[in-house]
Amino acid sequence: METILLFNFFGPEMLVVLFAILLLFGGKKIPELMRGIGKGIREFNTARSSLESELKEGMDAAEREEAKKKENSNA
Template sequence: MGLDGPAVFVILIVVLLLFGGKKIPELMKGLGKGVKEFKDASNGANDEEKHNS
């Protein structure tokens, strides 16, 4: 169940209408920070498992 071209296009238009053009860069920046923090936390948990083994 992949997203094809028209579905992605419709989703992008809806996001643009909901948040406006000026809010999208802020939204993406926050999303990027969240993903980075999640990856850092995951790597920290993996490091702790290796040290405890």
């Protein structure tokens, strides 16, 4: 059974894709497009790190509560 890999294209395929992008957006729009993509990636990474920190805080709080309950039941 063959494994299908997304975005697994090199050489001529990449040239065709780059040429299509150039035709669709034009030479002047490509830097603006790349800035927009970069901004989107930065926003995504910021949201991801914020979510990770919130999850870690929630897990730490749950562990503290569990330790308190365990301590109170042992006393």
